[in-house]
Amino acid sequence: MTEREQMCGDKIRHEEKYHAEVHAQWMFEKNRCKGKSKQTSEFNVYQCKFCEHWHIGHKIKAFFK
Numbered sequence: 001m002t003e004r005e006q007m008c009g010d011k012i013r014h015e016e017k018y019h020a021e022v023h024a025q026w027m028f029e030k031n032r033c034k035g036k037s038k039q040t041s042e043f044n045v046y047q048c049k050f051c052e053h054w055h056i057g058h059k060i061k062a063f064f065k
Contacts, residue, residue: 007046007048007049007055007057008050008051008055011048011055011056011057012056013048013051013054013055014053014054014055014056015054016054017045019054020056021045023056024044024045024056027043027056028043042058042059043056043057043058043059044056044057044058
């Protein structure tokens, strides 16, 4: 998978950061209501360097030794 496919791919394109944040919050609430609250804290809103729109992805987890 290329970097472009990973960052942009078939993700929803939001023209405004605010719209992406509202959508991420909706996803959080939807998953919380379904009992998936642990997964919902891992959403991240970011601006794509390829299409310049805003996307919602998963937060990158850092592992420390």
